[in-house]
Amino acid sequence: FTPYLGMLGTSNTLLDPITANYYNRMTSFAPIQLSYDMDASAFGDGEVTSDYYPATYGGTTYGTYVAEFHADTGKYYSVYDLGTDLTRERMIMGGITGFMEAASGMGAANQILSIDYRHLIKLSDEEVAKDYTPLTESGEDGYAYAEExxxxxGNEADLTERNLVYAALKETGMGTHLINFFFSAQSLSVPYTGRRVYSSRITVTPTGETAATPVSEARYSIAHFRVGAVVYGYKESDGNLYADSLTLQSLGSHAMRETLCIRTGKSLNAGDAVSLESLYAEKVDPTGSFSEVSVHAYRLTNGAVNEAAAASLPSRFSYGGSYTNLAVVFARKTAAGGTLRTTVYLTDRTEPTIRRVTDYDxxxxxxxxDVVKIPDVRYTWDGQDGNFIENYFANEEGLKGIHIIRAVKFSVQSGVYAPTFFECVVTPTSTMNIIEKDTRVLYELQNPYGERYYxxxxxRSDSAKQYVISDSAGNVLEQRDITYDENGKRAALDREFSFYDPAPSTVLAELSRRLTLTVDGSATDLGLVSYTLCTDRVTETDIPADNIAALTAHFREEMDAGSYFxxxxxxxxxxxRVVRKFLCKVTFGGKRSAELLDYEAYFIGKKYVAPCNDIYASDGTKLGxxxxxxxxxxxxxxxRNNIISARYARCETDGYNVRLTFxxxxxxxxxxAYRLTGLGGENTDFSFVQYFDVLSDKSDVHILFVTDEEHPFADGTLQKRVTYTLGxxxxxLLQRENFLPTDSVLFGWATDRRLRPALATLPGGxxxxxGNYNTTELSLYAVWDDGIRVTTEINGVRKTYDTVYYRATTTDKDSGTEMGAYCIDLSAFIPQPPTDGDASSYTFVGWTGGFLGTAVRTDKVYLRGAELTEEELVIRPVYRRTVRMVFTQPKQYAAGTYVLGSASVPEGELLQNPGYYLRIRGAAGYTFLGWAVLVDGAPVMVDLTKPIDGTLADPETYMLTxxxxxxxxxxNQVW
Structure with missing residues (x-):
């Protein structure tokens, strides 16, 4: 697609000077290019497919791009700052030029630029200068202007899905100018040979917001750039300044060669604020320093600069009054000594006058x-005439078509504006078809400054034709609006329908039905042409068929014999074409139903979670x-489409569960859908649909409160139905206001009448x-707590205490109270020592038995779980005998006299301060070994640091000597 002047030479159309040939459509050669770093090394030379290539290739941020055209040599230079890493590739966006643009208006293309860094030849600055000297070093005067x-x-479909295209085109424009070169002439009627071509330097810089985000992470975000152009050698006395542009559809995929008249200006309303510094950045140089700029202003007379009428302007002012219809001249010296001078016109803002609209009612x-002619809109705006139907591609037949850059068709459905960008393939486009009930054509009108008006x-059509797919039983499988392709032809149907039922007889009945397609009232039989059957026994793929009745017996036999069908x-x-898929004898994660959720009602704000089930055959084989x-x-x-729907609800899945939030x-x-794998050697999808009618958080709901005969409501009834408004x-219902007096306590309410208080879901009031109950008709059952009383059994005598304990209706972390538990303080019960033996020799240890089990407790006890029997409420005291310990010591063996006294210790417990009794020292020649009990005249040693063993004490007196x-x-041991 590279332009080639030789093609002109073979047709004897080459002109002199050589620059006169640049205007030929075949020689569009140097559109601006954007680029970002990327890495394609992981993909080799194979073809790469992706729905968003910047992410696939790890695209970084956009770089600043510079393009220079040198009119004296006809050379065009693309200047990239590659940094220090030459191994990184760059993704380059550029226009398709030459024959393919002229023939079919092909637009932008993306190509990967890589550097063969292993075979670089280092050149000296002098050698480089022989071929390339930056225009910034020329010292030549010039003209500067800026645009965006x-x-x-990515793909335009990304933006359409999110309904971004319509607003983006109106905000930044329908076209992107990729400038080939600039020239001057008094008018476009001047022959090519009489026009002067200029050298130029164009710098493209991403805006701050665009530069801040890597391209790989910017899917669904449109990138914006500031474009600064300098035309060297041009001065306004040379005549009008024009740009030869390959203009791209900024969000489409086509382009058109056109000539732009460059006039830098801005229209303003009275009262609009003007800052000279901001005006310079917007219209002249988006990246330069304003401190080096000189400013002069003149008044306009009949639209022309009146240099005899100078105007004095403050750095900031409001447009209007004496600050009206001005020419502001900005001038800046370059580092090489040249001067860049630009006149910016400030004039009154007006709207275009629509003079005529053809072919539209x-x-x-x-x-x-319907197929309709694309209307032409003729207008005048600030002295400039314009329209949209012309021979823009200069075809020899003089065929006219729509301006493919400055008009876009939108088909609107459910608020989503889906664009159709016009194109010229062989012949210009002059008609369009209406494919939605709401179809629009948006035109971009421009004034001499390039400002836009839409x-x-x-x-509109309220009579969209429909098609209906129905079966022989009268059931409608689908009824929808007919769709059309871009040529106005009805789009062929290619529909699939899935049918599942756990009952084989139901599936067989569905199989036997014929199908009919009705299009705009005209019915056609859809003939059965083939079938595919898969079970664990047989696989029959794409078998021709024309009589479903004859196949029914075969299907019934295989359905009965197989573990799935x-x-x-x-x-x-x-x-x-219509395909019906049938499935039987399977389960979904063990369920017979394919529905993900089966609640009675759904509410906004709640997250509903369902497992992503697998499909299993009846023998347990996983199918998908x-x-x-x-x-x-x-x-x-x-x-609504899924993008718009995301504003109203969310569907998320992690592979294990699907979560819905409305x-x-x-x-x-x-x-x-379920992906069934390996059926007949292939995979197939089986689809389902489930509908939800979601209620608001202000809906009315009803609760039926139910009690029992022992605890009726105050009016004697056992049920009350109450209406509430959510929010x-x-x-x-509380006990005091709603029930007859009773000794029982209303613990709460439960959704199951069998629940006991410990399991009740709604304690208290x-x-x-x-919304967690997923219904608008909730039944709640009263959970009554009759309370419990504790009985002690001491010395064979039982005593039941008067205190009635009820389950706690709240949880208190500080006290340890837990909702649904009885709290019993065992210190409230009075123990009595055993009646056998000396009472003073016993020590009370705690309570055991009954609800305490084998544990011995004296503190607060929390009882949870099921109701207690009468015997489980009986507890008994636990006592231990007290061992009285007497210490004797032979004086002849001890180093002195030790006063030890006696000690009392409950059996099995530790002696307090055993070191007091182990401090004895032996006399000269003797060593203290410890304490012992004499059994049959022999010592049995006793370790005072361990629990005291009562079996060594006297069984009558419990004295331990x-x-x-x-x-x-x-x-030798002595004592």
């Missing part, structure tokens, strides 16, 4: 599918997994999170 452009590195009745023509039937008439989920919202009877009340449709005050044991110098 937008670009999206706003009262005309249209139907979806004019819209609307085609799958069949797809293909019906066809001409290009219209959930593979697709899409949640869409309805607007009336119209289903933000707005209304009707929703969840489409989901308002909600509370369950509070009622929160009603301990003797000090010493060892003499020969190791």
């Amino acid at each position: 452009m937008q670009y999206y590195p 706003e009262n005309a009745e249209h139907a979806v599918g 004019y819209e023509l609307v085609y 799958y069949v797809s039937l293909t019906y066809q008439s001409g290009d219209d 997994s959930a593979s697709f989920f899409m949640l869409q919202a309805y607007k009336g009877d119209t289903l 933000n707005t009340a209304g009707r929703y449709r969840l489409s989901y 308002g005050e909600m509370a369950t 509070e009622f929160e999170n009603y 301990l003797v000090a044991i010493f060892a003499d110098s020969e190791g």
